[in-house]
Amino acid sequence: MSSKSLQVGITGGIGAGKSIVANIFSVLGVPIYDADTRAKFLMNRDEGLKANIVELLGPTAYQQDGMLNRTYVGGQVFGNPSLLEKLNAIVHPAVGKDFQQWAKVQSTPYVLKEAALLIENGTYQELDAVIVVAAPEDIRIQRVLDRDAHRTEEDVKNIIDRQLPQQEKTSRADFVVDNSGEVLVIPQVLEIHQQILDQIGR
Ligand SMILES: CC(C)(COP(=O)(O)OP(=O)(O)OC[C@H]1O[C@@H](n2cnc3c(N)ncnc32)[C@H](O)[C@@H]1O)[C@@H](O)C(=O)NCCC(=O)NCCS
Numbered sequence: 001m002s003s004k005s006l007q008v009g010i011t012g013g014i015g016a017g018k019s020i021v022a023n024i025f026s027v028l029g030v031p032i033y034d035a036d037t038r039a040k041f042l043m044n045r046d047e048g049l050k051a052n053i054v055e056l057l058g059p060t061a062y063q064q065d066g067m068l069n070r071t072y073v074g075g076q077v078f079g080n081p082s083l084l085e086k087l088n089a090i091v092h093p094a095v096g097k098d099f100q101q102w103a104k105v106q107s108t109p110y111v112l113k114e115a116a117l118l119i120e121n122g123t124y125q126e127l128d129a130v131i132v133v134a135a136p137e138d139i140r141i142q143r144v145l146d147r148d149a150h151r152t153e154e155d156v157k158n159i160i161d162r163q164l165p166q167q168e169k170t171s172r173a174d175f176v177v178d179n180s181g182e183v184l185v186i187p188q189v190l191e192i193h194q195q196i197l198d199q200i201g202r
């Protein structure tokens, strides 16, 4: 019988490189729960959640096809901290529950929960360890502008303002991955992976 997997979080500010670093862990066989993608899946499918979002943001929050109108919702909440807080309060408990259901059926020594927000919403306290991916702000902004054709520099700065400063994230981390481009990332991931396995005694 397999024992419960350790739960490790991986986070970082917008454009820090969470997804790319999580992909390296995935190659090592670590199951990844992608909270941001899963949140969108639930916002598209969970009727109770959808009703709460429509109540908060109005019917324009959903397109004709029933899918979340992400551009509209992003435009509403990223410039309005109190509205974003209300949306978070609706979405985050649903994601937390979904993650625990997913984690229950994993059988590896540890799993990774990848999420933009882990420190901000206190979720990190429920995890066994936290990895923060870090890179200088100017590099993060440029990477997001190169990746997301629909976002302006102002959009990205707005989102950064809605997140904890990177320094506060790294100060709460058990492990930090330097993704500035100055240090090779794969050796850092291999070292963290080994340290986690050593802690578990594998
Ligand atoms: C507002 C939404 C619809 C915008 O979707 P869109 O596809 O345009 O952007 P995306 O989700 O990729 O977010 C862009 C970046 O913003 C940041 N971000 C996302 N949600 C939040 C948030 N609640 N607070 C601060 N930053 C956030 C992340 O760094 C993310 O990578 C979406 O971000 C959302 O539903 N957010 C609220 C729910 C949430 O917190 N999800 C993430 C954690 S579970």
Ligand SMILES: Nc1ncnc2c1ncn2[C@@H]1O[C@H](COP(=O)(O)OP(=O)(O)OP(=O)(O)O)[C@@H](O)[C@H]1O
Pocket: 012, 013, 014, 015, 016, 017, 018, 019, 020, 021, 116, 143, 144, 146, 147, 179, 180, 181
């Ligand atoms: N070391 C690197 N060198 C060059 N490009 C990189 C590096 N790391 C990440 N990128 C690129 O920067 C962009 C942001 O990376 P990624 O999507 O992994 O960040 P993220 O932290 O998941 O971002 P978000 O919070 O927006 O979801 C991607 O297009 C990615 O391919």
